[in-house]
Every structure is written in structure tokens, then in C-alpha cells.
Amino acid sequence: MGSIAIALEEKGIPTVTLYNERHEKRFMGTILPRGYVDYPAMNFEEYDTFTSEGIKALAPEAFNFVVKGLTTWKPEYMKLEGDKWIPKEYEFSYSAATYQEAQDQFNSSFLKMGWGDGLPMIPPTRRRVDALLKGTPLSATTAIGTWGPSNADFTVEKIAVVAAMAGAEPEYLPVIIAALKAITSVRWDAYFPVMRAPVPLVIVNGPYAKKIGLNSSANAFGPNPKYHANAAIGRAINLAMASIPGNGRGIKPSNLAGNPAAYAGIVIAEAEDIESLGAGWDPVSVQLGYPAGTNLVTILGIDEMDMSVAGTIANLASCIGPHKEIWPRNRKAWDSQYAGALAITEMQRVTEGLMGSKTKAGIANELWESARVPMDKFKKLILTNEFGDPAEPNEFIKSLMEDPDSAKKGMPVAAGPNRFLVVVTGGH
């Protein structure tokens, strides 16, 4: 629908688009990347559009929007400055009888504008943001990348603003910036967030993780009052992804089930200082080619997690099903795409040297082999057109299917075992 509206605009015909929120990400994902940041579109709460009463109630607002969108239209929240659309307001003020009431006003106002996750936010005051900026040597105006449907600038100052909202400390900022630099280096829709809700898994290696108190021990994936950094960093990253881009207001959340990990993110540090771990247990940073001891942030966009305490490699492997929308269409993508990460949480066995002859590579190989998908299932999942009818494979997929191992053992879900990251963290 978005590309049809744009085709008409390019013919010189003004258009305005109305839709229910189910289509927000798809529509804006079409309009905004093409540069139409100021396009007049109105979305409605989905349930309001499902009943005649709802439709009657929203009709007057829709009518006013249609008239304005086709005649006197000007974007509500952005203004032009040079060759950039910038927010109309650099800052917002809230006045109240008490600080608590002003803070409540700030929270409800930001949520209304689409900035926030529903949990209370810390007000990003000038003073707090300046304090956070002391955590990085980069200047506030440095843009570390552009990202989101509108390709918005991720400047250090805007990142510090959302870090403040998330409750981060200045020393967390380098990790947040590094994570967002990695995220903004990948196109917004490259990982199919149009409909789904992937959450970045953030793996931190190196001594800096310990210095700032990132948890790599008990309850690494969950709250631990002793370690504040994981949740604040994860929340800042997710708030940044939802708040900094957009078209004047935050990105609408997924219209599917969503992902609870989008609240505090999934941020873990690798336990690198376990003496009993020797050869074959190099940290992720080394696996990726960096010298041991490198402070490194690694990001993996994931949309499924198995946190089962009773999991086995085979059980975990069954979660790594191929997704049609992100299945690589050529050799280059196939060779570079990671299929997932496995966190080894059985720390008691690890620290007591009870892992036997197991190595990270061996575990990754077991996972890779177990994750193969029977050919019939693969065809049903991947080789269909948009209407669900069978479709022919392209040359690359055909070559994968013709591999003797694929026919015998099933289709692999990644190019090789090294396309899985194995991380040691958390749990006792």
C-alpha cells in the first residue's frame, strides 16, 4: 500500500493514507526509507476499526486529517532546518506543584509521544545528560550512524538522552554506544523487524565488563540487585531503537506478540576468568578474531529464546527453525549469517572442571548437526510464495538442497558450526 501511495505522489497526485496500527510498521517501513519522512498518514487503534461504533467515533478525526493532509499539510512534530528534518522541540518543560507530579507528567507525555516502554523513566534533564556524556570521549554532536525506517541520526547526545531515560550510569555509555554502532551498521529492515520483534542479544567481552559491574554470574539473564548495568544498558539500547528514529514520534511496537526481552534487553558479559577453562574455551571475542582481553561488544538480533532449565542440545536445536523472511538468498549472506547463540550457564560444572573433553567448537558442532531440518519441512517453510503455494528454489537454495548431506541428514540452518556463538555466563 505504501509503495502505491508513493507512486501516486511521484506522479504529482497528493495522497493521504489511513490504516489500522497492524499495518504501521509495514507502511512506514515502505514510506520512510524512501525519504518521505513528512508523509501524511494516520493510523488507528486496531480494535477501533473492527466495530461500526469504533469507526463512527474515529470518523471526525479521520475527516479532519484527510482534509489537512491533502491541503494545508505540514508535519506536526518535525521542522526543516537546512537539509534536515529536526524535532520541533529541542526540549520539553513540565510544571507542577511537586517534583513527583512533574515527573509523572513527563512520563505520561513521553509515552503518549511513543517514547518509552511503559516502565517509569528517569527524566533526561540537561544536567543528567551532561553527566552521562562525561562517560565517553566522543563529542555530543558525533553521529555514530543512521538507522530506523527514517534513517535518523544517532548522535551521542541523543543516545545519552535515552540512556538517561533508562537509568544508565556514565560508565555504561561506551557499551551502549558500541552496541548502537553495531546495530546502526545494519539496515533497519535487514532482520525483518517489519512484522516481528527481534531483540538484540548483547555480549560484552573484556575487562571493561567487570569494571562497570556487568553480570556474568548468577542470574545473568535476569535481575540481580548486585549488578545494575545489564538491565540499564539493555533498556537504553531498546529505548534508543524505538525513540531516536521514526518520523517525529517513536516507532510503533510490533503488532504481533512482541518480545518481553525488549524491556530490559538481553545484555550479558562473558565469564572469561574461569581458571578451569583451558584450550577450546576461548571467549567470543577471540572466536571472532580479536586478541584476548579485547573490550568488545557483539550483537546478535534474535527473535526466539529457549530459557528452559531442562534443555538439551537437541531440544534447543529444535527452536532454530528456518524463517522464510530471513533465510539467506545467496551464498554471501549464507556464509556471513549467524544462526544463534548458546549460553553455557552450568557454571558449577564449568568452574569445577567437569566439562570433560567438551569444547565450544564441539558444542557448536552438536548444535549445528541437531538443528538440521527434514527436507519436506524445509520446503513447506521456505519454498512457498506469498500466498502459501509451493515455489521454485533459486539457484543458491537449489545448490544447498542438492548437497548429499542435506538430502541425507536434513537441511542445515547455517553455513557451519562456527555460525553459532557459544558464550559462558551466569548460573550456579
Place this chain on the structure above:
Amino acid sequence: MKRAVPGIIAVLMTVPLMFSAGTMTEAAQAKKALAGKSSVALTVLNPQGAVKKSRELAPRLETLRGKKVAMWLSATRGQVFAGKGAELYDLLEKMLKEKFADIHIVPYMALPMKFAPENEVVAAIDKTKPDAVIAGFGG
């Protein structure tokens, strides 16, 4: 690599919800009592990033009076993804005609009620030579 835990892994618990009907009203009254006694100002920064301007929208119309407006609906009434978009279009058509007496509406029934193939839909809309288009409701 994870510890095996045999036996029950989930327990279903239900607890009836209890709340005081007056609590929310009292909270609202307390807030109201504070209103108008401003003494604290909280100023916060906007998290929204800047965006490079790269494209221009088609020029907008001065008015809808005397203009031809095509109402393209991307779905038929039976297609659930569009909700009751057709009912909204019916209401909008009525409201537009009331407000702009000489407006000419190309009704959605006269246009393809689908969103693909795109070039086919664009050509069908363009053929009606509209001055403006209302698009909706999904797809």
C-alpha cells in the same frame, strides 16, 4: 548443557483480584487538588533524532472544492486485515460531500479493492485522473 529437572515444571495459580473502587477516584482528586499550584518546572531533552530531507511530496491542493478525489480501498469488505475500513470510507464520502458541495468523489467500488499487483492498481487510479487520493486501509 543445562541441568535436567524432572517432574513438574509449571504450576497454575489463580487469585481473585481485589481492589478498592474509591482508590482511583481519590488519586484523581488528589492530583486535581495539586493542579494550578505550580512551583516546580522539569525540563527534559527530546530523544528524537534528525533526519536528512531527500524527497518532496506532491504539492498539496489549495482546497478540495471542485476537486476530484479518488478513494482507493486496498481490501474488500470481507478481508479482516482492513477492519471496517469500508464503513469509514462511506462516512468520509458523506462528510466530504457535505463540507465541499462541488467535490467529485471516485468511490472505492470503482477502483481495484486490492494492493497487488501495484502497477495495475496505480494505473487504475491514475486513469480516473484524480486531483487527490485517499488511500487505505492496509496491505
